Amino acid sequence: MAHKSALLLALLLIATPSFALTLDEARQQGRVGETLSGYLAPVSQDSETLALVKHINAARAESYQQLADRNHLSADDVxxxxxxxxxxxxxPGEYVRGLNGQWLRK
Known part of the structure; x- marks a missing residue:
């Protein structure tokens, strides 16, 4: 399970959609942040950022479900x-959402 999780996370971290804005750029620019739910969230509400977040989260949901099915877990747990x-x-410098729901800059 740990090996599969590491592989999944590596794929998610390097996945770059064919948008003008890449995930790395959005992170560096403070437009998106990671959450403890496993999904990306927009810090900025512009259409480019929202489209990127929607695309990334759809791909993550699919990956989480596949991993969950293979390991007899729920997609939420994954x-x-x-x-x-x-x-x-x-x-450092990227946003994450804390347990309290507030954005924190690492």
Whole structure:
């Protein structure tokens, strides 16, 4: 399970959709942040950011479900495990949403 989770997270971290804005750029610009739910959330509410978040989260949901099915877990459990890792791995200057629902800059 740990190996599969690491592979999934690596794929999620390097996935870049064919948008003008990439996930790394959005993170660096403070337009998006990671949450403990395992899903990306918009910090900025512009259409480009919202489209990116929707695309990334759809891909994550699909990946979480596939991993959950293979490991006899719920997709929510997989998402929460991924969320904890994504928040912990956020780079300095990037946003994460804390337990209190507030954005924090690492």
């Amino acid at each position: 998402a929460k495990m991924a969320g904890e890792k994504l928040v912990a791995r956020a780079r």
